[in-house]
Amino acid sequence: MSDNTRVKEAIDKATKRLNDNYKSQGIFEKEIGENLPKKADIIDTLAEIQRVIFPGFFGKENSAYVKLDNFAGSAIAVIYERLFKEIRSTLLYRGDKKRGADFDQEVEELTLKFIDKLPDIQELILKDVEAELEGDPAASSKEEIIFSYPGIYAIFVYRVAHELYNLKIPYIPRIMTEYAHGKTGIDINPGANIGEYFFIDHGTGIVIGETTTIGKHVKIYQGVTLGALSTMKGQQLSGTKRHPTIEDNVVIYANATVLGGDTVIGKNSVIAGNTFITESVPENTRVSALMPELKIKSRK
Amino acid sequence: MSDNTRVKEAIDKATKRLNDNYKSQGIFEKEIGENLPKKADIIDTLAEIQRVIFPGFFGKENSAYVKLDNFAGSAIAVIYERLFKEIRSTLLYRGDKKRGADFDQEVEELTLKFIDKLPDIQELILKDVEAELEGDPAASSKEEIIFSYPGIYAIFVYRVAHELYNLKIPYIPRIMTEYAHGKTGIDINPGANIGEYFFIDHGTGIVIGETTTIGKHVKIYQGVTLGALSTMKGQQLSGTKRHPTIEDNVVIYANATVLGGDTVIGKNSVIAGNTFITESVPENTRVSALMPELKIKSRK
Amino acid sequence: MSDNTRVKEAIDKATKRLNDNYKSQGIFEKEIGENLPKKADIIDTLAEIQRVIFPGFFGKENSAYVKLDNFAGSAIAVIYERLFKEIRSTLLYRGDKKRGADFDQEVEELTLKFIDKLPDIQELILKDVEAELEGDPAASSKEEIIFSYPGIYAIFVYRVAHELYNLKIPYIPRIMTEYAHGKTGIDINPGANIGEYFFIDHGTGIVIGETTTIGKHVKIYQGVTLGALSTMKGQQLSGTKRHPTIEDNVVIYANATVLGGDTVIGKNSVIAGNTFITESVPENTRVSALMPELKIKSRK
Amino acid sequence: MSDNTRVKEAIDKATKRLNDNYKSQGIFEKEIGENLPKKADIIDTLAEIQRVIFPGFFGKENSAYVKLDNFAGSAIAVIYERLFKEIRSTLLYRGDKKRGADFDQEVEELTLKFIDKLPDIQELILKDVEAELEGDPAASSKEEIIFSYPGIYAIFVYRVAHELYNLKIPYIPRIMTEYAHGKTGIDINPGANIGEYFFIDHGTGIVIGETTTIGKHVKIYQGVTLGALSTMKGQQLSGTKRHPTIEDNVVIYANATVLGGDTVIGKNSVIAGNTFITESVPENTRVSALMPELKIKSRK
C-alpha cells in the first residue's frame, strides 16, 4: 500500500466505468421514490406466518403454557401490518400505481384477502404433513416432519406464495419461493396449482413449473422435473400452458422428467424413476422404462 | 388503512378459524412443559463440535498461537453442557420419560457416551478429508477441502448425527442432517452406516437412505440415489432394510440410481453415471449402460 | 449430573485423544502467524461487490435518490481495503510468501488488478441478466431476475471468483463459489471459462468443472453436468483439460450429462434432456436420445 | 510476529500464572453443574415483560390491529417458561438447593407468584407514567414518556426486580437493576420500598439504597442520594435499616443528599437541591440550605 494516489486513481477509474454502465441501463435510475421491500423483511414475514401456522414450533413460546385461544390474534396483526407495507411498496415499485387514498384502500383489500386465506393455507399444509407421515417409512412423527423436513418447508412456502400470486402481487411470491428453493433445492413456481395431501421426499432437484397442475394425494421424489417441452421461444411463450397436468393419486419416482403443457398423467398412475415422459399417460397405469441394458465387464 | 374496525374484524375471523384448526390437531396442545431445543441451538452445538474437530479452522483462535494441549478441554465442556440440555429436553418432549434424578442420570450416560465418541468421529472425518484430496484433481490442499467442500461438511454432520442416532436420541440427528442437506444438497439419513475414507464430489442431489450400508473407500458423485425400491407401502416398511449395500472400494458416478434393500454392489466395482440398478452387482465389475442411441439431426 | 468428577474425567479422556489426533496431522500446527480470512468476511466482500454492481438493489440506498455519479467510489474503496487484507492473509497462510514491503506491493498489484476488472464483470453480468429475461417465459422483468434468480446469483459469484482465480489467489475463489453452490445448488468451478449471455434455468444440480470452456449465448438447465470422463486417477489429472468445450449458442436441456476434455459441442447445437454425451457433437446439430421404450401396464 | 515459539512461550507462561490464580480462588471451581443464566437472557425476559406491560410500544405488533383480549396470554407463557428456567438455575447455582421433583415444585410456586404480580406491577407503573406527565412541563404526552424517559425505564425495572427480591430470588433482581443503572444512571436497589406515583426527572446520578422506604407521590430529581450515613463497618451492617424513609408527597430537588436509617422526611415536605440532610425533617416543611455566600470578583 505504498502509494495512496495510485490506489485512488485506480478506484476512480473503475468508478467512472461503472457509472457509465449504470447509465446505459434503465433499471438503475428510478422515477418513483419507492424501493422493493428488503428480502430479509419478506423472509421475516414468512417466519411470522410459519409461527402462526404451527403454534409452539417456531416461535419462542412453549405450547404447553399457551392458551391457544389467545395465540393467533397478535401474530396475525403483525403479519397484516408488514404485508400491507410490503405489498404497498411492491406495487409502487413496479410503477403502475399512484400513491393516494384509493390506492391504500386497494392495498388493504389485497392484504385482507390474504389474511382471510391463512386458515385455508393452514388446513392444506396440515394435510401435507399427514401425507408426509403416511408416505415416508423413515418419518417417526409429525413433529419431526414439521421441524426438519425440507419438503414440508418448500410446500408451506409455496402455499403462502401461491395465494399472493393469485392476488397478482408482483415480486414477493417469487422471492419467497426462491428463498425456499435456496434452502431446500426444491423449486416450485408460485403459479403452479397443487392439490391437497401433496408429498415430497428428499426433494433436492425437484422443479415444478409455473403452469403445472397437480391433483390430490400426489407423491413426488427427488430430482423430478415437471417442465416445459421446449423453451427455445423464450418470452413468446409467457402466459401459455407449458407444463404438465398431474391427476389425483399419481406417484412420480426419483429423477423422472415429465414435460409439456398437453401432457396429462392420469389419476392413480405410477411413473417410475429415471423415465422421460413427453406424452400423456392414461389413468391407472404403471409406467416404467425398458432400462438400457447394463454392460457388465470385470475390472482388470 | 381507512378503517381499523374492518381490519380488526378480518384478523379476528382468521384467528377464530386458526384456533379451530389448532384444536383439531393433537400436536399443538402438549401435556408436558418441555419444548424441543431450538434448531439454532442444535446448529450452534454442531459448530462447537466442528471447532474442536478442526482446531484453528472455524473458531476465532489462530492455530499458530494455540498450544493444542490446551485446546479441546474447554470446548468439550461447552459441548457436554449443551448436549446434556438438548438431549434432556428432546427425550422429555417425546413424552416417554419422566423428570427425576434417575432420568438425569440416564441423560448424563447418553451425553458422556457421545463425548467418548468425539475422537473416533474426528479420526473418521480426517480420513474422509484424505480421501477427498486423493480423489479430486481440482482440490489443491486439505485446507481448501476443510474450508470449502460441501461433501466434507455433509459427511462431518452425518458422522456426528449418526452417533446420536445410535444412542437412539430422537429429533436431533435428523435436524442436524437436514441442516446439512439444506446447505449442501446432500441428504444422508443419520441411520445409514458409512465406512471410512468416504468420498463425495460436488454432491448436490445425493440421497443416502436410512438403511444403506457403505463400506470403506467408497466414492460417490452428484445426483446419486441410494434408495428404496418401492415406497408405496409407506409406514409399513418402517424398520426393514430398504436401501442397498455398497461394499469397499466401489465408485458410483453421477446420477446413478441404486435401489433396494437386497441390492449389493460388490467390492471394487464401478457403476457408471446415469445407470439404474435394482439388482446386485458382483465384485470387481464395471457396470455401464448401453446408452440409448443418440438421434442426431442437423438444425435447419 | 450426579457427579462432576465423572464428567470431568470423561471430558479429559476425550481431550487427550483429540490432542493425539491433532498432533498426528500437519495441518493443525502452523508455523506462520496468519490465519485464513473468515468465510463470513469473504461473503461480506462479495455482498459489497454485489451492491456496487447492482446499485439500489442490495444496499440500503434507494436508487430513486442516489446520484449515480456519487455511488460507486466509496463502495469500491471498501472493497479494495477488504480484499487487500483477505488476499494478503491468504497468500501468507499458504506459506510461500514472506511479509515485507515487496510483498505488500505485490498484494496491492493483485488487488488493483481485480478492481480494474469490476466494470468488466458488471458488463458481463448485465448481459447474463438480459439472456435470462429473454430465455425464461416465467420471468416478468429484469428486476425480478436480479432480486430472486439463483442462476444469476451463481453466475455473478462465478464471474467474481473467476477473476481472482485468474490472478492465482488461493482459497478465496473456491470459498466464494462453494458459498453460491450452497445457496443455489449450482456448482461452477472458478476455473471454468464462460462467455457472455450465459443462461441458467432453475439450476439445482448443475455442475461445471474446472477446465470447462463455454462460449457465448449458451443456455443450461437444471441437473446438467459438464464433467470429467473418468476421475479414477485423482490428483494425477490435476491441471489437464478434463471437462468439455461448449461452443456459442448451444442449448443443453435438463439432466443432460456431457463428459470429457476432448468433447466439443459445436456451435448452435441443441442437446436434449437426459442425454449422456461423451463424444463431440458437430455444429448446428440437434441431439436427443432414443428414449428407452416405456413399459406401460395398467395398475390392477 | 517473527517467531511463533516465542509467542507460544509467552502465552504459555501467562496461562500457567492465570491457572495458579484460578486455583487460589474458590469461586472458579464449582461443584454443581449449573450456571447462572446469561445476563442477555435475563435482559430478554425483562424486554418480554416490558412488551406485555406496554402493549404496542416495544414489540413488533401495531396496537392498532391487535385485539387486546388476545394479547397478553402468549407473552406471559413465554415469560413463565423463561423465568422458571432462570430461577431454577439461579437457585441451583447458589448451591443450597438440590435437583428433584420437590425443588421443581418450589420453583414453579415462585414463578407463579411472580406471574400473579404482573398486573399489579403494571398498575403501579401506569401510575408512575401519570405522575411523570403531571410533573414535567417538558413532557408532551404519555407516549413520549413511555418511549423515551429513562426515569420510567428505571422505575419499571425496579418494580419488576423488587417482586423477585421479595420472593428471595438471588442474583436476578440485582442483575436487572444494574442493567437499568447502566442504561439510565439511576441506581435503585431492588430491596427499596417505593410507593405509587413515583416521579424521577432527568435521573442521572440518583442512588436509592437497599433499605430505603418511599411513600406515594414522591418526586426525586437528578443526583439525589438516599443513602447510608456511614458504611465503614461494611458487611456487619448487612440487613439493618441503613437508608432513609421518605413519606408521601415529598419533593427532593437535584443533588440533595439524605442519609441514615433513622432519617425520616415527613409528608408534604420539600427538600431543596444541593442540601445535605442527616436528620429527620418534620411534615409539611420546606428545607433549603443557607447557601454559602458567593464570592464575586470581576475578571480583569
Add this chain to the structure above:
Amino acid sequence: MSDNTRVKEAIDKATKRLNDNYKSQGIFEKEIGENLPKKADIIDTLAEIQRVIFPGFFGKENSAYVKLDNFAGSAIAVIYERLFKEIRSTLLYRGDKKRGADFDQEVEELTLKFIDKLPDIQELILKDVEAELEGDPAASSKEEIIFSYPGIYAIFVYRVAHELYNLKIPYIPRIMTEYAHGKTGIDINPGANIGEYFFIDHGTGIVIGETTTIGKHVKIYQGVTLGALSTMKGQQLSGTKRHPTIEDNVVIYANATVLGGDTVIGKNSVIAGNTFITESVPENTRVSALMPELKIKSRK
C-alpha cells in the same frame, strides 16, 4: 412443573387482569394504523448521519481510499429516505395529520429542510471538536475526541435533534437525545439553544433544560445542572422560559447548579464548581462560593 393446568390457569388469570388494565388506558387502543418508528431505526438513522458528518470514522470505509467528492451523496440519500418514513409515521401516530398527497408533500418539505441543515450541523460540530481539543489537556488529537469523547457524542446528537425540534417533529428529537443521555449520562433537551464551540468535559450528570440558551465558547463540566427554579407547578409551566441563559465565553465548573428562567450568566464569567446560582451574574465576573468551613478531626 407438575401440572400444566395450574400454570395455564395462573397465566389466564394474569392475562385477564392485564386486559382490564389495558382497557382502562386510552393509550393502548389506537384509532390510526400507524406506529411510531422503532427506536432502533431512529438510532440507525443517527448512525448514518454520524457517518456522513465524520467521513472515515464510523462507517466501514477507510478514508485513505475514498475520494471525498464521491462520499456524501449516497449516504444522504439513505438519510433522506429513512427520515421521510420516520417523520411521516411520527406525524400520523400523533394523530393530527391525515394521509394523502398534501401530507406527503408536507413531509417531503420537512425532510428536505433537515437535509439542508446537515452541512450547518457539521460545521458546528467540527467547531465543538476544536473547542474540545483546545480545552482538555488530556486530549491528544481530534481523532481521539471524535472516536471516544462522550461530550462530543452528546453534542452531536443534540445538534441533530435540535434541528428536528425546530421543525416541530414530535417524539423523534427526544428519543435521540435520551439515547445519547443513556450512553453518556449527559441530558441535553433538544429544545435548548446552544452556540458554537461548545465544550463539555467528562459530562456525566450534566442536565441542560428545554428553554436554556447558551452562547458561544461556553465550557461546562460534569454534574452541572442548567435547570428550572421550581417545578412544583408541572404542566402549567409548559412553554414558559424556565431555564437560564448562559452568555458567550462562560465557564461552569463541575457540579455547579444554575437555576431559573430569569437567571443570566453574563459573558466571560466563570462559575466555580459546587456553587448554587439562582440569580443573574454580571459579565466578566468570577463566582465562587465561600466554601463551608471544613471540620477536621484526627481519627483515633
Add this chain to the structure above:
Amino acid sequence: MSDNTRVKEAIDKATKRLNDNYKSQGIFEKEIGENLPKKADIIDTLAEIQRVIFPGFFGKENSAYVKLDNFAGSAIAVIYERLFKEIRSTLLYRGDKKRGADFDQEVEELTLKFIDKLPDIQELILKDVEAELEGDPAASSKEEIIFSYPGIYAIFVYRVAHELYNLKIPYIPRIMTEYAHGKTGIDINPGANIGEYFFIDHGTGIVIGETTTIGKHVKIYQGVTLGALSTMKGQQLSGTKRHPTIEDNVVIYANATVLGGDTVIGKNSVIAGNTFITESVPENTRVSALMPELKIKSRK
C-alpha cells in the same frame, strides 16, 4: 415525494457543502492506508480478556466441567492475535511508524508485554472484588459483584487500559475506558495510578483524572471528582500533574470534590460527602464540612 428531481437537487446541494467542509479539515484525508480498529473490535477484545480473567462467568463454558488447566491458553492466543492487529493499526494510523519487519517486531514486543501483565491484572481485580464484598453491606457474594457491579466493571476496564497506556499505545486505552464510562457512568482516565483493593460504590458520576494517584484500600462513592483545580489553560497543561494524590486507606464519600495536583489526602483519612477540597489533608484525619445551616419553614 412528488418530485424526484427536487429531492435529488437538495441532496446534491447538501453533498457539495459537506464536501467543502471535508476539504477544509485535515483529519478527513489520510495519507496512509490504515484505519483505526473499529470500536466494536476493541470491545470484543475486552470481552475476551474478561472471559479469561473470570473463567466461567462471561463465556459460554460452565466452569463445573472445565478443567482450569486447559482453559486460559486458547483464549490468550485469541487475545494475542487480536491485540497484535489492533496495536499495529493504531500505531500506523497515528502516522509516526512505517510498515516493515522491524515495526512488526516492535508490535510483537508491545503485545507480549501486555500478555505478560494479564496475570497481574487478574490478581489486582480479584483483590478489588474482595474489597467490594467487604465494603458493601448490600453485596451478597463475590459472584453477584462480578456479575453485576458497575464499579468492578469500570475498575477491570481501567486496569486493562492502564497497562496499554503504560505501553504508550494510542487511542485504544481511552476507547476502552470511555466504553466503560458509557456503561457505568464512572470515568477513570487510563493514565491514573490506582493501588490494590480499590472500592467503588454505586459509582455514577465518579471522575478520576489522568494524573491522579490512588493508594491501596481506598474507597470512593458516587459523584466523587478527583480533578484538576483550574483547566482554563487547556492544552498548555498537558503532561503536568494536575490531579490529586490519595494515600492508602482513604475513604471519600459521595459527591465530594478533591482538586489539584498538589492536593494530597493523607493515609487513613476520611472525607465526608459533599465536601470541596482544594488543599492537602493530613494523615489520620476526618474531614467534613460545616454544612450550611438548613432553613426550615413550614409549607403554607
